[in-house]
Amino acid sequence: MTVPVVNGAKTFRFAARNEDLLSEAVDFYSRRLGFVLKDDGAKSKFLESNGGGLVVEIAIDEKGLSSEDIRKLHLRVKDSDYDLRSFAPSVVFEVKYLNDLLISLSNLNCPIKVMPNELYPVEVYTMDPLGNLIGFTASSNPFTVVPPVQKLEPIALQPEAMSQSVTEAGLEPAADSSSSKPKRNIAVMTSGGDAPGMNAVVYAVVRTAIFKGCKAFAVKEGYEGLVRGGPQYITEMEWQDVRGILSEGGTNIGTARCMSFRERPGRVQACKNMIDAGIDALIVCGGDGSLTGADKLRSEWPSLIKELRDNNQITEEQYIKHKQLNICGIVGSIDNDMATTDATVGAYSALARICKAVDYIDATANSHSRAFVVEVMGRNCGWLALMAGIATSADYIFIPEKPSSSKDWQDQMCEIVATHRAHGKRKTIVIVAEGAITSDLKHISSKEVKDVLVERLNLDTRVTTLGHVQRGGTPVVFDRILASLQGVEAVKAVLDCDENTPSPLIGLKEHKIVRRPLMEAVKITKSVADAIQTSDFEKAMALRDSEFIEHLNNFMAMNTADHKEPSLPLEKRRKIAIIHVGAPAGGMNSAVYAMATYCMSRGHKPYAIHNGFAGLARHESVRSIDWLSIENWMSIGGSEIGTNRSTPLDTDIGTIAHYFEKYQFDGLILVGGFEAFVSLKQLESARGMYPSFRIPMVLIPATISNNVPGTENSLGSDTCLNALVEYCDVLKQSASATRDRIFVVEVQGGNSGYIATYAALATGAQGSYVPEEGIDLSQLEADIRSLKEAFVLEKGRTKTGKLILKSTNASHVLTTQVLADIMKIEGNNEFDAKTAVPGHVQQGGLPSAIDRTRAARLAIKAVQFIEDAFPQILEHKYAVDFDVEDPSLAKTAVVLGAKSSHLRFFPIGRLYEYETELTKRMPKKIFWEETRYIADQLVGRTRISK
Ligand SMILES: Nc1ncnc2c1ncn2[C@@H]1O[C@H](COP(=O)(O)OP(=O)(O)OP(=O)(O)O)[C@@H](O)[C@H]1O
Numbered sequence: 046m047t048v049p050v051v052n053g054a055k056t057f058r059f060a061a062r063n064e065d066l067l068s069e070a071v072d073f074y075s076r077r078l079g080f081v082l083k084d085d086g087a088k089s090k091f092l093e094s095n096g097g098g099l100v101v102e103i104a105i106d107e108k109g110l111s112s113e114d115i116r117k118l119h120l121r122v123k124d125s126d127y128d129l130r131s132f133a134p135s136v137v138f139e140v141k142y143l144n145d146l147l148i149s150l151s152n153l154n155c156p157i158k159v160m161p162n163e164l165y166p167v168e169v170y171t172m173d174p175l176g177n178l179i180g181f182t183a184s185s186n187p188f189t190v191v192p193p194v195q196k197l198e199p200i201a202l203q204p205e206a207m208s209q210s211v212t213e214a215g216l217e218p219a220a221d222s223s224s225s226k227p228k229r230n231i232a233v234m235t236s237g238g239d240a241p242g243m244n245a246v247v248y249a250v251v252r253t254a255i256f257k258g259c260k261a262f263a264v265k266e267g268y269e270g271l272v273r274g275g276p277q278y279i280t281e282m283e284w285q286d287v288r289g290i291l292s293e294g295g296t297n298i299g300t301a302r303c304m305s306f307r308e309r310p311g312r313v314q315a316c317k318n319m320i321d322a323g324i325d326a327l328i329v330c331g332g333d334g335s336l337t338g339a340d341k342l343r344s345e346w347p348s349l350i351k352e353l354r355d356n357n358q359i360t361e362e363q364y365i366k367h368k369q370l371n372i373c374g375i376v377g378s379i380d381n382d383m384a385t386t387d388a389t390v391g392a393y394s395a396l397a398r399i400c401k402a403v404d405y406i407d408a409t410a411n412s413h414s415r416a417f418v419v420e421v422m423g424r425n426c427g428w429l430a431l432m433a434g435i436a437t438s439a440d441y442i443f444i445p446e447k448p449s450s451s452k453d454w455q456d457q458m459c460e461i462v463a464t465h466r467a468h469g470k471r472k473t474i475v476i477v478a479e480g481a482i483t484s485d486l487k488h489i490s491s492k493e494v495k496d497v498l499v500e501r502l503n504l505d506t507r508v509t510t511l512g513h514v515q516r517g518g519t520p521v522v523f524d525r526i527l528a529s530l531q532g533v534e535a536v537k538a539v540l541d542c543d544e545n546t547p548s549p550l551i552g553l554k555e556h557k558i559v560r561r562p563l564m565e566a567v568k569i570t571k572s573v574a575d576a577i578q579t580s581d582f583e584k585a586m587a588l589r590d591s592e593f594i595e596h597l598n599n600f601m602a603m604n605t606a607d608h609k610e611p612s613l614p615l616e617k618r619r620k621i622a623i624i625h626v627g628a629p630a631g632g633m634n635s636a637v638y639a640m641a642t643y644c645m646s647r648g649h650k651p652y653a654i655h656n657g658f659a660g661l662a663r664h665e666s667v668r669s670i671d672w673l674s675i676e677n678w679m680s681i682g683g684s685e686i687g688t689n690r691s692t693p694l695d696t697d698i699g700t701i702a703h704y705f706e707k708y709q710f711d712g713l714i715l716v717g718g719f720e721a722f723v724s725l726k727q728l729e730s731a732r733g734m735y736p737s738f739r740i741p742m743v744l745i746p747a748t749i750s751n752n753v754p755g756t757e758n759s760l761g762s763d764t765c766l767n768a769l770v771e772y773c774d775v776l777k778q779s780a781s782a783t784r785d786r787i788f789v790v791e792v793q794g795g796n797s798g799y800i801a802t803y804a805a806l807a808t809g810a811q812g813s814y815v816p817e818e819g820i821d822l823s824q825l826e827a828d829i830r831s832l833k834e835a836f837v838l839e840k841g842r843t844k845t846g847k848l849i850l851k852s853t854n855a856s857h858v859l860t861t862q863v864l865a866d867i868m869k870i871e872g873n874n875e876f877d878a879k880t881a882v883p884g885h886v887q888q889g890g891l892p893s894a895i896d897r898t899r900a901a902r903l904a905i906k907a908v909q910f911i912e913d914a915f916p917q918i919l920e921h922k923y924a925v926d927f928d929v930e931d932p933s934l935a936k937t938a939v940v941l942g943a944k945s946s947h948l949r950f951f952p953i954g955r956l957y958e959y960e961t962e963l964t965k966r967m968p969k970k971i972f973w974e975e976t977r978y979i980a981d982q983l984v985g986r987t988r989i990s991k
Pocket residue numbers: 236237238239268301302303304305306307308331332333334335336337338339341377378379380
């Protein structure tokens with residue numbers, strides 16, 4: 046495939062930050078890639094007006110950069126952990142179709158960063174063989190002077206893309222002719238305990254493998270299927286075999302715990318069966334045990350095939366052909382016990398189930414004033430118990446990583462529970478991990494915990510063991526997306542591997558899909574279990590990821606808030622206010638709960654400003670927060686303190702300042718969306734006039750639209766996605782039952798296509814229209830053609846309901862109803878098209894487990910920020926020469942955002958000035974473009990791109 050360069054058919058420009066970089070780059074690009082340097086004289090031309098870059102023109106043939114060129118550009122690629130934000134790109138290319146480039150880069154496994162950069166409006170970064178950071182932009186090359194010529198023409202999504210009608214009809218796709226590598230026979234297997242999302246892994250692996258021209262196989266019943274062999278257990282899969290399974294729980298290809306695979310003879314047999322079936326790559330989705338088995342199979346492979354050849358069980362030809370076996374792991378387990386990845390497929394679904402169960406238990410516990418001991422799964426790992434403890438604001442938890450001694454655990458639990466009761470709590474929830482132990486390795490059973498609560502505290506106590514309910518049900522959105530993206534990545538990984546590549550594990554690090562060495566992950570995971578076995582709990586904890594430790598510290602601070610001596614000395618205790626601004630979003634109450642309880646544990650005084658800035662200006666709506674009144678706020682939806690869209694300037698900023706002065710707030714936490722973002726900017730800008738705003742201020746982004754600049758994750762967007770996807774699942778079922786119907790679903794999100802994009806991926810929708818792209822008539826035409834062809838070919842035989850998602854703001858001319866009418870008429874009435882508008886249902890009911898735990902983490906980080914930033918601004922509080930522009934003060938009014946795989950504090954001034962499209966109420970750059978392509982790829986949608 047060719048990526049056309051825009052500016053000039055025969056020349057393009059690139060620029061570098063200094064002359065040395067430029068010379069190196071020119072040399073490289075002109076000699077190594079065979080481009081002709083057109084104007085060497087331009088090398089020293091300094092482009093003051095364009096930000097101080099150097100620019101040179103190089104001739105390039107009309108075709109632009111070919112795949113081969115791009116492959117050469119990326120010989121020395123580094124791990125994409127590089128924090129590219131701190132660099133300005135050395136070289137910037139402007140390409141005509143950014144998405145083509147993205148696909149090319151990802152096919153070649155180049156490290157890609159798609160992210161906004163406040164200095165350069167460059168959309169994609171990667172690294173060239175010289176180690177230069179190079180950037181690509183489709184729209185606004187800072188160095189380009191030639192305006193791009195835009196021409197509308199249809200392009201396929203990827204070189205190997207096929208139209209939906211072909212794939213949906215299950216015909217053989219064209220092989221990927223762009224790659225010289227031989228095509229592979231890729232098998233996928235699920236193993237160990239089932240986990241919600243495993244089906245989505247199989248779906249993504251099968252479709253991506255076929256999409257790339259490979260053959261896809263499913264190994265049924267885990268390793269048992271490999272050992273038994275034959276087409277019944279190692280079955281070739283077609284495109285349509287995985288249709289609709291994305292949203293189903295469990296694993297349709299079966300799983301097992303297979304004893305015989307643990308022994309070498311079992312693995313010899315598995316090896317023989319794989320060779321008979323022609324399998325040369327295996328993607329295993331399972332827990333630590335399954336991946337240990339996979340690692341063993343790969344490391345023993347040479348000796349296994351040798352043994353088979355020496356025993357004449359395979360021919361010499363088979364021996365040579367199958368010398369290489371590539372294995373790739375995806376962690377599927379509800380336990381979330383695998384090292385080097387933040388989340389395993391299924392863990393968040395199990396957590397959601399636990400939260401739902403405890404929410405139900407809460408009501409009955411409260412009614413009878415009872416205590417409940419809730420036992421959750423997790424053999425060697427306390428992740429589920431810990432996260433459930435936070436998300437349900439449990440009174441006490443037992444996890445294997447942090448045990449107390451056999452003598453102490455009863456006293457410790459009773460002290461906390463008794464204090465909570467003394468302060469008026471009517472119910473008690475204790476969560477016990479299945480693998481809970483004492484520090485001398487004695488198992489702590491739920492029954493023992495119950496007996497202690499009864500005997501010592503005289504509490505009416507019941508035990509609820511949640512058992513396999515936790516593993517059942519449909520996957521939550523997070524798991525569907527994680528599984529789909531990891532399945533796609535796993536296929537790419539096996540295609541990239543050669544015999545020397547260590548087997549990869551597809552993991553997740555701070556919301557980014559990453560590849561890690563499988564062996565290392567297995568080793569660290571095993572050492573956690575070993576550390577626990579030898580009572581080295583400090584080591585076990587240190588081997589868990591840093592977020593685990595952070596969550597545990599947070600839980601302990603929150604659940605002892607009401608009775609422990611505060612941890613800060615008097616002079617460091619502050620008055621901290623919290624306010625909700627904008628529309629409701631899941632997790633807003635959780636943030637207040639976590640903020641307040643954490644404040645209490647530190648000795649700060651927490652206040653809530655009710656009903657936003659309008660409430661403050663009109664009714665002086667400041668209330669101090671008391672412990673008992675927020676008891677169940679972690680798990681309730683909406684906004685208990687009330688939220689309002691008005692900004693300080695919309696109301697009366699002088700009055701707001703007056704009340705800040707009156708209450709002597711030392712810090713402010715805003716929780717909200719774009720209005721909260723604007724409010725923060727207004728308060729910061731007014732610091733010159735009003736000293737009461739000279740305090741640390743931090744925004745926790747919370748909006749279902751996920752459109753706050755400075756973060757890739759707003760509170761509430763996960764709750765919204767789950768509400769929307771649940772709604773869509775119901776529609777799909779209805780559409781499937783009637784056979785000849787599609788639904789056009791109208792999705793909220795303002796000018797942000799985030800919700801529509803991720804919901805499309807999580808539901809397997811046939812397509813989505815978003816404000817960033819608008820509705821292109823050629824795309825609409827192609828979509829209708831594909832739908833029509835699919836209905837004609839299916840002839841009512843298949844059951845999968847079809848959905849199209851449309852963001853409200855994708856087009857105001859083509860409304861949801863108009864779109865449905867056009868589809869129906871242009872589809873020659875081959876199918877019916879109905880509309881569905883979930884509206885404010887998308888704000889969600891109860892906050893999702895992810896939004897609850899995320900809210901707790903962010904709120905506590907926000908309080909810590911105020912603690913740290915307070916001294917920086919204190920001396921300026923009443924300064925007459927206060928300088929609003931002072932860069933050190935700019936750092937005291939910030940957005941707490943997750944970006945570039947880290948949580949960070951971004952000064953509001955910079956975000957507002959450089960990264961915000963104010964009129965659109967959007968960040969300048971979005972990060973979900975690639976996800977749109979993956980969503981389309983998995984349903985075989987043809988993209989017509991501008
Ligand atoms: N050391 C090993 N060597 C070979 N095979 C193994 C090994 N450990 C596990 N396996 C294989 O993997 C299967 C699943 O392992 P296990 O029962 O530990 O579940 P898991 O993959 O850890 O998943 P989960 O713990 O989430 O249920 C085993 O039944 C066995 O077939």
